[in-house]
Amino acid sequence: MALFSKNEKKEEKKARTSQRALVPVRGSLSNILRQPRITEKATMESGSGVYVFDISPTATKRDVVAAVQSIYKVRPRKVRVATIPAKNVRSMRTGKRGVKKGGRKAYIYLKKGETITIA
Numbered sequence: 835m836a837l838f839s840k841n842e843k844k845e846e847k848k849a850r851t852s853q854r855a856l857v858p859v860r861g862s863l864s865n866i867l868r869q870p871r872i873t874e875k876a877t878m879e880s881g882s883g884v885y886v887f888d889i890s891p892t893a894t895k896r897d898v899v900a901a902v903q904s905i906y907k908v909r910p911r912k913v914r915v916a917t918i919p920a921k922n923v924r925s926m927r928t929g930k931r932g933v934k935k936g937g938r939k940a941y942i943y944l945k946k947g948e949t950i951t952i953a
Contacts, residue, residue, distance in 0.1 A: 866893045866901035870952045871939055883944045885952070889915070891938050898940045906950050912943040 868888040870876075876886040889898060895913045902910050920936040944950070 863897070863901040863904050866890055866897045867905065867940075872952075879941075883946060883948065885942045885944070885950050887940050887942065889938050889940045893938070893940075895940075898942070902942055902950075908944060908948050908950060910942045911945050914941040914943075915939070916941070 866889060868890065871886040871888050873886070879886065887898075893901075893915075895915060898913050898915070899910055902908060902913075916939050918936040918939060921934045922931065923934045924931050942950075
């Protein structure tokens with residue numbers, strides 16, 4: 835009974851394949867990517883292969899990967915998702931208060947040399 839022995843078995847790591855099959859996505863991919871998010875920060879990052887999109891609030895990272903691959907024919911290297919909080923605003927003209935709704939955005943990282951043309 836060698837529960838506390840110091841001899842450890844080393845496992846060999848399997849090489850990761852770059853071509854992985856995508857898991858089928860539920861529903862339509864047309865509602866996943868809402869629109870490109872065109873801001874000063876997003877424009878600066880697009881030069882280094884990072885693109886920002888507004889996405890559906892219920893979309894997952896796998897949904898975003900599948901949508902980018904089907905629409906732009908490019909496989910993302912990495913996807914990060916951020917939630918945009920809702921903000922309280924006030925009208926300067928009438929003084930009424932309201933709420934600017936939030937949402938979600940996705941940072942899509944591509945390999946060097948790959949680009950997305952946003953029209």
